[in-house]
């Protein structure tokens with residue numbers, strides 16, 4: 400027999416709740432308005448090579464500013480609670496809470512290089528607009544840096560055996576993962592912007 404140990408879970412679900420399409424529309428409008436009006440965020444995006452706009456470094460109170468974001472956060476709380484149970488986290492009766500949340504407008508041709516989300520427990524993204532050809536998100540085997548002489552795996556091997564796994568989200572879907580899991584967003588081959596909202600819980 401073989402034990403399969405040290406699971407790496409990617410949680411994927413529809414956002415759910417009432418009037419999802421209207422909420423996604425409101426969130427798309429919020430993202431586009433921020434991308435126009437947030438000068439500090441536009442500057443940060445340009446200076447840091449982000450192809451498009453992110454509020455990551457400029458705004459930390461979007462749920463307070465915007466009722467659609469507040470509603471989104473309420474729905475995300477439920478998904479994160481389910482995921483925390485799935486991961487068997489011993490939270491001593493407490494809950495993971497949203498520590499940061501930011502919007503992303505990725506232009507055609509842009510990408511986001513590999514990174515982790517330090518200092519948080521669970522991270523994720525909810526997809527607001529995903530045009531045809533838009534980038535997937537790609538996760539990297541967290542043991543990769545330890546594999547000195549490990550052979551490559553066959554292209555047809557199951558996802559749990561692969562070193563890199565891409566997940567192509569649809570609009571209205573939520574992805575969650577543990578914050579230490581390295582991921583990147585390859586070049587956006589869509590003809591229009593890919594809109595998403597990312598967040599950290601701890």
Ligand SMILES: [Fe+2]
Nearest residue numbers: 514516582597
């Ligand atoms: Fe990320």
